[in-house]
Amino acid sequence: MMLDNFERLILKFLQQNGRASTQELSDAVGLSPSPCWRRMKKLEDEGYITRYAAIVDxxxxxxxxxxxxxxxxxxxxxxxxxxxxxxxxxxxxxxxxxxxxxxxxxxxxxxxxxxxxxxxxxxxxxxxxxxxxxxxxxxxxxxxxxxxxxxxxx
Missing domain, CATH: 3.30.70.920 (Lrp/AsnC effector binding domain/regulation of amino acid metabolism (RAM) domain)
Incomplete structure (x- = not known):
């Protein structure tokens, strides 16, 4: 799968804030919530996003x-x-x-x-x-x- 700029932006943003809501993510990358959520789901399904975790001190x-x-x-x-x-x-x-x-x-x-x-x-x-x-x-x-x-x- 070739990543477009929106998908790359989604990956960059989620690495900084994995708890972001779909609305926060869509605002950050410049997409409406539904297409943003579909792209995020596709990134998960394709294995680009393998898991979400908390960074603990x-x-x-x-x-x-x-x-x-x-x-x-x-x-x-x-x-x-x-x-x-x-x-x-x-x-x-x-x-x-x-x-x-x-x-x-x-x-x-x-x-x-x-x-x-x-x-x-x-x-x-x-x-x-x-x-x-x-x-x-x-x-x-x-x-x-x-x-x-x-x-x-x-």
């Missing part, structure tokens, strides 16, 4: 330790990779996971209450999977930008 929840954990698996067998992916899908502490090139296989963004909590997560959960060769952790000292929104060219 982790510090207010007591999550004061954020880190990037680089993970190298012992091997790249289907069993090892499936086990690791299953773990990642259920571990609430892992807020992002990406397979990467280079020295490590994956990089995880992990949220914990404090450094000790992060250590427990790595030592007692990740390392005990039985498929992890090594991990390296980089604490996030300060986040300069947390956008979440993807660039949408107009």
């Amino acid at each position: 982790g510090k207010k929840l007591g999550l004061h330790a954020l880190a990037y954990v680089h993970v190298s698996l012992m091997d790249h067998s289907e069993t090892s990779i499936d086990l690791f992916h299953s773990f990642i899908e259920t571990a609430e502490e892992v807020i992002e996971c990406a397979s990467i090139t280079g020295e490590f296989d994956f990089v995880l963004k992990v949220a914990a209450t404090d450094p000790e909590d992060l250590e427990r997560f790595i030592m007692k959960r990740i390392n005990r999977l039985g498929v992890v060769r090594t991990t390296t952790t980089n604490f996030i000292l300060r986040q300069s930008k947390v956008a979440g929104a993807l660039p949408v060219a107009l």
Whole structure:
């Protein structure tokens, strides 16, 4: 599906305000409510919009330790990779996971209450999977930008 400018504007606006009413969205992009709603529904049906979520302040929840954990698996067998992916899908502490090139296989963004909590997560959960060769952790000292929104060219 090729996106037109209205659809791109809808995507840009919804990334900033996912709770916008159809009227607010239609006013922002310059369409009447019915066509705007149909385009938004089409973007959902086509998979451009995968879900709606609230952005929560982790510090207010007591999550004061954020880190990037680089993970190298012992091997790249289907069993090892499936086990690791299953773990990642259920571990609430892992807020992002990406397979990467280079020295490590994956990089995880992990949220914990404090450094000790992060250590427990790595030592007692990740390392005990039985498929992890090594991990390296980089604490996030300060986040300069947390956008979440993807660039949408107009």
